[in-house]
Amino acid sequence: MLYRTSGQFKTSYVADMALFPVRQDAVLLAIILAFAWVILPLTASEFAFQTLLIPILIYSLAAMGLNILTGYAGQLSLGTAAFMGVGAYACYKLVTIMPWMNPVVAILLSGVFSAGVGVMFGIPSLRIKGFYLAIATLAAQFFLVWLFEKWGWLYNYNASGAIQVPNLEMFGVTVAGPTASSHVQYYVVLAIVSLMTMLCINLTRGTLGRTWKATRDMDIAAELIGINLMKSKLTAFAISSYIVGVAGALFVFMWRGAAEPNLFDIPLSFRILFIAIIGGLGSVLGNYLGAILIVGLPVILNTLPETFGLPISSATVEHLNVMIVGALIVFFLIIEPHGLARLWALIREKLVIWPFPH
Amino acid sequence: MKLWKQLAAATALTVIAGGAMAEGLYAPNMAYRTGPFAALGIPLMNGQADYMTMLNERDGGVGGVKVDFEECETGYSTEKGVECYEKTKGNAIVTQPWSTGITLQVLPKTNVDEIPILAPGYGFSPMSEGGTFQWAYNPPASYWDGAYMILSHIAGGDMASLKGKKIAFLHLDHPFGKEPLPLLEQLAAEHGFELVAIPVGLKEMQNQSAQWLQIRRERPDNVIMWGWGAMNSAAIQEAVKTKYPMEQFYGVWWAGHDPDLAAVGDKGKGYKSISWSMPQPDSALMADIKKYVIDTGKTQTTEDQLNSVFYQRGLVMSMMLAEAIKVAQEHTGSAEIGPKDLRWGLENLNITDEKLAELGMAGMVPAFSTACNNHTGHSGAWILEWDGAKFNQASDLLQADQSVIEPLAKAKAAEYADANAPWPVTTCGG
Incomplete structure (x- = not known):
């Protein structure tokens, strides 16, 4: 009923290829964007900003970067956290060497470094595939984290070995550092994430996206129809690492405020991989759904006993939390092995033909 | 129905109780x-x-x-x-x-x-x-106090006697483990002992064979351990395995956890940990x-x-x-x-x-x-020594020489404030 498409005629090719061929999709997105840009910032508390809104956006972006590589181009990577680290450290060096630089520019630039490193570690993908490639990216993971620890120049030879975000201003407003307000940080993150999402949607719909999908589905066939595999794989590595690097810079500069090398260790890589897998490989929407489930849900579950006044000790809550989230992941993957994005697609399909299923 | 009523009553009670509790500090x-x-x-x-x-x-x-x-x-x-x-x-x-x-x-x-x-x-x-x-x-x-006191205990109160000694610093490769390094390096330069910093990566915490091989090769006069969690028990077991003399093995206060030592029992006899607290049963x-x-x-x-x-x-x-x-x-x-x-x-x-x-x-x-x-x-601290079953106090109250630590603390604090400018700084006594 809500999603009835009857009466929406497409009279031209352009209309058929529009980003939202169904009007309701556009309306739904407009509502979500209105929430994200206006309603949530007006109503959310400091706690919600710091533990829900900002991290969910940043994790979604990181998962989106990984999804380009793994979901669209079919190259399994276990080095996401390390590439995030490259972005974060690059951004740190940029703003400490050139303090006059606009922080947003620095964040967007730091992705370039991460893209370079990504391409370097992507070269083995030309020869190896599947699990073997995963191991090659695992090497990137271990090597880069080791480098973050040992290369003192990267963290300006701090005694603690950690990087700390200084106060950064943009047009007279503090956007990063301890004195920055959550509202400002949220808007910066939201703007960058929205921009990147738009970029991703359009990239994956265009020639490049189709090339990636062909490479993913069968690389020999792709080569036979004239796709340059080297170009296809390396662009996937570059663009994926760029997005991941920007997410890493946001992660430290707009949210954490400080980072030690082992933050970018393999658990973070796995976390982002889980977001991408549970959300749905090869989709953009899935990254958001996955991040909400993996990042947001535990935080909400943690606050529940207190809101209802249940006398459960915090350690027990933590144990319960792990169990509930784990069970939910299993549940969703059994219902729909292709992830939450596919689940939404099915629901939407059912809504379109409701109340007359085939 | 009755069950629901009870549940509701219980919830209401806890909400009220919870509300009342929040009124405290x-x-x-x-x-x-x-x-x-x-x-x-x-x-x-x-x-x-x-x-x-x-x-x-x-x-x-x-x-x-x-x-x-x-x-x-x-x-x-x-x-x-x-x-x-x-x-x-x-x-x-x-x-x-x-x-x-x-x-x-x-x-x-x-x-x-x-x-x-x-x-x-x-x-x-x-x-x-x-x-x-x-x-x-x-x-x-502070950790610097702790590092200084361990060294002064090794030196028997006279830091000059450290000259020519070789001291291994086994530490977690993490901000916490690196914390005492600036002070130790400064003291090593000042008093002429050799400092061998041996980092233990977070992932290698439970497998320190490489580090202990290095210790066996270097034969340091003392090992000072800045460890946390699983690193401590692994180090103590490796020390037992490599037969490193326990009397020469010191740990920070977080490396004095009874169960870690209880696991090796008698073989851990002589292990020392600096501590600013002492159990009084x-x-x-x-x-x-x-x-x-x-x-x-x-x-x-x-x-x-x-x-x-x-x-x-x-x-x-x-x-x-x-x-x-x-x-x-x-x-x-x-x-x-x-x-x-x-x-x-x-x-x-x-x-x-x-x-x-x-x-x-x-x-x-x-x-x-x-x-x-x-x-x-x-406050200063004591050295606790493991006797095979429990920790005992093994020294009088040790004190760190603040004339050494204070300038370093001032310098590092100023460095921190600079790196995080604008950082609010006040002067004391003003």
């Missing part, structure tokens, strides 16, 4: 009873919680107001820690971050939110510079803890933890907080204090031997006092 603790470091966390958290429960039961709280000592579970994860900080900062009078990662992250925010950090025996050593770190307190001793405080907390079952503590170093250290930590609250209450003349008042209390803490005796804690912690330019207190 809200002192959250970022506990880690889960995760990789839970084995160390549990006795410490139990000690902290039990002391506050005992005060609430025996005296009706501090100054007549109950202390709402609530735990927020972090599992030692920085992410969860920040979540806890954001969740609790609204009503909290103090924040107890409990991990170097969380401290690093919370430290700049406390300047803005104006909540004091209480980090007993951990965190940055330069936090003693109260002019720079106005909201951070790390009584009763026969103290009046322990009798009260037993009477009001353990026997009434208002605790998660098990009997075998009671006399361990870590449990009783937890008691000492809460004592410092409770005393600071008292000082603040006297200063403001009101029992209901806020975070700003507590900051004053922490800055004017004066724990004398008489006060300790009055609290029934004689000998559990050395006397110390804090001030604006001394947020640490520099």
